[in-house]
Amino acid sequence: MKLLIKGGRVVDPASGRDALGDVYVADGKIAQPSGTPDRTIDARGLVVAPGFIDLAARLREPGYEHKATLESEMDAAVAGGVTSLACPPDTDPPLDEPGLVDMLRRRAKALSRARVYPVGALTVKLEGKRLTEMAELAEAGCVAFSQANTQVADTQVLWRALQYAATFGLPVWLRAEDAWLAKGGVAHDGEVATRLGLPGIPAFAETIALAQLFELVRATGARAHVCRISSAAGVAMLRRAKHDGLPLTCDVGIHHLHLSDMDLGYFDSHCRIEPPLRSQRDREALAAALADGTIDCAVSDHAPVDEDQKLLPFAEAEPGATGLELLLPLALKWGMEKKLTLAQTLARITSEPARILGVQSGRIEPGAPADLALFEPQAAWRVTPAALKSQGKNTPFLGLELVGRVRTTLVAGNVVYQA
Amino acid sequence: MQRNPQLDANGELQHLLSIEGLPRETLLKILDTAESFAGVTERDIKKVPLLRGKSVFNLFFEGSTRTRTTFEIAAKRLSADVINLNVAVSSTSKGESLLDTVANLSAMQADIFVVRHASSGAPFLVARHVKPHEHVINAGDGRHAHPTQGLLDLYTIRHYKKDFGALTVAIVGDVLHSRVARSLIHGLTTLGVPEVRVIGPQTLIPPGATALGVRVLHSMAEGLKGCDVVVMLRLQNERMSGSLLPSAQEFNKHYGLSAEKLALAKPDAIVMHPGPMNRGVEIDSAVADGPHSVILPQVTFGIAVRMAVMSMIAGG
Secondary structure (H helix, E strand, O other), X not given: OEEEEEEEEEEEOOOOEEEEEEEXXXXXXXXXXXXXXXXXXXXXXXXXXXXXXXXXXXXXXXXXXXXXXXHHHHHHHHHOOEEEEEEOOOOOXXXXXXXXXXXXXXXXXXXXXXXXXXXXXXXXHHOOOOEOOHHHHHHXXXXXXXXXXXXXXXXXXXXXXXHHHHHOOOOEEEEOOOHHHHOOOOEEOOHHHHHHOOOEEOOHHHHHHHXXXXXXXXXXXXXXXXXXXXXXXXXXXXXXXXXXXXXXXXXXXXXXXXXXXHHHXXXXXXXXXXXXXXXXXXXXXXXXXXXXXXXXXXXXXXOOOOXXXXXXXXXXXXXXXXXXXXXXXXXXXXXXXXXXXXXXXXXXXXXXXXXXXXXXXXXXXXXXXXXXXXXXXXXXXXOOHHHOOOOOOXXXXXXXXXXXXXXXXXXXXXXXXXX | OOOOOOEOOOOOEOOEOOOOOOOHHHHHHHHHHHHHHHOHHHOOOOOOOOOOOOEEEEEEOOOOHHHHHHHHHHHHHOOOEEEEEOHHHOHXXXXXXXXXXXXXXXXXXXXXXXXXXXXXXXXXXXXHHOOOOOEEEEEEEOOOEOHHHHHHHHHHHHHHHOOHHHOEEEEEOOOOOOHHHHHHHHHHHHOOOOEEEEEOOHHHOOOOHHHHOOEEEOOHHHHOOOOOEEEEOOOOXXXXXXXXXXXXXXXXXXXXXXXXXXXXXXXXXXXXXXXXXXXXXXXXXXXXXXXXXXXXXXXXXXHHHHHHHHHHHHOO
16 A cells, blocks of 8 residues: 655654655654555645654543543544654553553554553552553553652652663653652642642652652663653753753643643633642643753643533543644644744654654654544634544633644554544 | 732732632722721620621531621621521531532522531632522631631731731740631731741741741740730630640740740730630740730621621621
8 A cells, every 4th residue: 555645844853854845654653655545645735744752641541531442542642743752651450460461552553543562550559659561561562661640659669660661771751759648638839729729739749759860860871751740940950860861751731831830820720730730830841841942742641521520620530632633733833933944843752752662663763653643723712622533621721722633643553533 | 829818809808718829908808898897796796787697607517606706796886687607516417518518598688608527628618609699608617717806806907916017926835726727927027027936946936937037946935025915816725735746745845925925025015815725834924814915806896897897898
């Protein structure tokens, strides 16, 4: 099967290429031009980019099918141009056994939409006490190990977990948050939380955890990826640690690039997300750090939540926001604000996360998987429940207009979404 | 930012959710209206017909006999029908959600919901989901706000001190957890009080408190000096010993209001407390029952203030 994607603006962040042209696909891979295509896709007016790679998207299976299903969220992924996603282990039960991982991968594969890369639990039941069988889990397909939004409070266990992961060369993806300092908190510990009377999580809950993590990485040689960094002070520490040569990578949630605690307004539970939205100054530091490369990539941190769990007082509302379908428009918005080229912008959701994940996709060059997103960069659309395929309609951007809409998504050369 | 949800399109009070964001004129109008009701509460027949035929639902998701009672008395003096629901021990224990409870009561033709809830912001959620003719009064939500308490505090201060423009007010104790403090601070700054101080150990002062327009002090000796008004906050039992404070005794020694400490304030200073008091912890009996105390008048004024709020939002 040969495919020709004709006349689009081909943007390949990995090489910096940004030019009108054609993309040839053969046997599910990007190919050199040769022979007559079996099918041609007219891409005039569209950007042809590598499919987006999202390092944090919850599919809610197993266990939370009332919030979302694999079907609904895989639809959302490809509608958002996301062709590869890593799913955190915070399912029920958590992804702490090879059987569960295997089942998830089979279910995902059967749907033949986006590629799913499970992230295994670092500790059994994510309780932070006992290590999981990481080597077994890796064999079953786990690409990394994490605690999702929970913490290993016992530093002894964290140290051992990093040692063990390092033994097998397995990456560990952790959110940096001191469990004790964050206990009970639901908002950034600042003026807004004080005014609204919401229990706060100080920024030093992040920096203290980062300091601890950096020391443990130094001691163990583990490959650590910092998830969802949230504060200016955290960014400064990360910059120093990377400068010192620690083997670190880092991501930021797409919402944290655009929103701050001011957006909580009058207790908008859609802004109840983890880590909390911090101050305007923190937001600016995150946006700048993603631009200068201190933060490697942006993630949707997709967390579909059913409406009832958001129709609660702020602190009681379930944290999380739907994000797969907002990843592109929010990345474009960030890139515009930072005056970056389209290739530079898209790198944060294609080639950079591909590098962290260690996969061949995320680039348009012969031999790479033909995972592609064809999108209209100027198309404005309103974020409404009906416009979202995800079962989760929970987003602080509900009712707002965003720019950038995916028209066609291909995975391994197959059209998996067509608007 | 959304429009202030407690004002309608004409800027009139639709709900009372927080003092924050209310214009000075609105606050003064509430105080003036309360003053006109103060007479009613002293008459033989303590009733006016302003809310006749209206139903007030006291919806208390968190127990409080005192506040609920004052709302009940205020509503009855306005001739409303009052229904008390101690929701803390009924529907929510059966798993019913806050909004379902409200929807059910709404189907019983409510006009005013008086809501107390342990979660900050809960009355805002209710206000967003009630019908246009229904009104919500926040009777205390988490650490966030207790606007009628704040208003009665303002009323008390005006009653004794007349002019807000030259006052020094100190709020003492557990500011971190206090919705009373937050509401009063917004009221005082809106009405132009030049110096509002909060006094307490660092563990009980919220971060960024200065952004509320107050001076933060950690010593009573410094903080009480020259004060016209001293507001003592209640210290909850469970917070007296643990990671916030070592003991009630040590708190009392440093931050409890004794006659000696009160002597640092102006000679005609008034002492307030939202109740219920912990005698010997945040306030000594000599002060609570002494000549500077206006703690009981606060309770009386509270009824007039709540009558004013209810009549203004639902009596039109």
